Amino acid sequence: MAIIADPVPAVARPFWRQLYVQVLVAIVAGGLLGWLSPETGVALKPLGDGFIRLVKMVVPPVVFLTIVTGIAGMRGLGRLGRVVGRTFAYFLSVSTLALVIGLVVANVVRPGAGLNIDPASLETGAVAEYVQKAEDSGIVGFITEVIPDSMLGAFTSGNLLQVLFLAITTGIALGLVGDAGAPLLRFLESAQAVVFRLVAMFMALAPIGAFGAFAFTIGRFGPGAIANLVGLLATFYITSLLFVLIVLGVVARLAGFSILRLIVYLKAELFLVLGTSSSEAALPSLMEKMQAAGCPKPIVGLVVPTGYSFNLDGTNIYMTLAALFIAQATNVELTLGEQLLLLGVAMLSSKGAAGVTGAGFITLAATLAVVPGVPVAGMALILGIDRFMSECRALTNFIGNAVACVVITRWEGAVDEAALEAALGRQRGLAAPVGETDTD
Known part of the structure; x- marks a missing residue:
């Protein structure tokens, strides 16, 4: 059953009706308002929060329905196991490489050298809640939290991993019962069509959400918040950009597609992620677009939501x-052995906080709590600019998961080549992006 609107190549849409143009204009307008009138910008925070809550409301049913119907329609559990194995092998390889790159760049550029900060002089109250969350989201806690208290609890917990667990097991069970489960499968496919239409309705509000969120960011933190730490911000943004263009670019080329064309294809979602500082805001749309680009629903349903927890480049x-x-910055010199320990702990803690809100800062707290010598209080140094770094994290994570979806589909030999070429080769203005509909 098709859930994605067919493109209409014969009709050109005016540029001002393109979602990515509307979101970009909203970001610029929100930034200007936050800069010129910080109090007004801060007051608009509910617009961004409200939009993100709308999208998060439909994320669990989108993920559940996509995975269940995809697995139930998959031929044989052997293929499911192969897809899962390849997915986690890819995630482990690329995410570990991202950790190594961050470590190497920090040693070469040394963005904190010369600040000479005394850890005792730092105000740690602001980071205390993140440290507490890091302690609560350890590896053991992570494993136990994957299993929901109840089937309905998976949808209300806010933990996407619980939805994944329930969806995979339900999809397997539905596939095993065969014809007896056909009526339920048809019902779930119909429900999926309704949920994706709901997503399209909510996405029409994306410019408003991006406007409010970006106005708040600039109004609350302002350009002055980054002045003293511009070196760290620049290093992080440039490193992430090179990671996407070079590392993911090579991976994409080896898989037979262009990273730049994929980025252009996902431009509306990327602007939304930039404006809201949340990759989760674009999750439903990403899943829809990956299917439109020729990736089968079962693979999209497994790779994309799982990547949001395990593939955070x-x-x-x-x-x-x-x-x-x-x-x-605190004049702590780490030996090679200590840096390798840091790398190993980061590999584990990045998975231990999967599905936790604010995972970037929380996983950093979890890592520093284990590595001796690096003061956890030092997190206060970057708390003020974490919002700006969060945008870059979200963008890189989003692109990484889009690449992973196409790569793993290629490994499975399941790509619809015509659909992929049509999606990535589509010229701007020839067709409406997936999820956009005319409202006239």
Whole structure:
């Protein structure tokens, strides 16, 4: 059953009706308002929060329905196991490489050198809640929290991993019962069509959400918040950009597609992520677009939501880079062995906080709490600019998961080549982006 609107190549849409143009204009307008009238910008925070809450409301049913119907329609559990194995092998390889790159860049650029900060002089109250969350989201807690208290509880917990667990097990069970489960499968496919239409309705509000969120960011933190730490911000943004263009670019090329064309294809979602500082805001639309680009629903349903918990390339770069920045700023010299320990702990803690709100800062707290020598209090140094770094983390994470989806589909030999070429080769203005509909 098709859930994605067919493109209409014969009709050109005016540029001002393109979602990415509307979101970009909203970001610029919100930034100007936050800069010129900070109090007004801060007061608009509910617009951004409200939009993100709307999207988060439909994320659990989107993920559940996509995975269940996809697995139930998959031929044989052997293929499911192969897809899962390849997915986690890819995630582990690329996310570990991101951690290593952050570590290497921090040692070469040394963005924290010369600050000479005394840890005792730092105000740690602001970071205390993140440290507490890090303690609550350890590896053991992470494993137990994957299993929901009840089937309905998976949808209300806010933990996407619980939805994944319930969806995979339900999809397997539905596939095993065969014809007896056909009526339920048809019902779930119909429900999926309704939920995706709901997503399209909510996405029409994306410019308003981006406007409010970006106005708040600039109004609350302002350009002055980054003045003293511009070196760290620049290092992080440039490193993430090079990671996307070079590392993910090579991965994409080896898989037979262009990273730049994929970025252009996802431009509306990327602007939304930039404006809201949340990759989760674009999750439903990403899943829809990956299917439109020729990736089968079962693979999209497994790879994309799982990647949001386990394939956080931007977060991993941030973790090692920020940890060494704090060490350098507080004049703590880490030996090679200590840096390798930091890398190993980061590999675990980045998974332990999966599905936790504010995971980037929390995983950093969890890592520093284990590594001796680096003061956790040093996190106060970067708390003021974490919002700006969060945008870069979210963008890199989002692109990384889009690349992973196409790559794993290629490994499975399941790509619809015509659909992929049509999506990535589509010229601007020839067709409406997936999820956009005319409202006239």
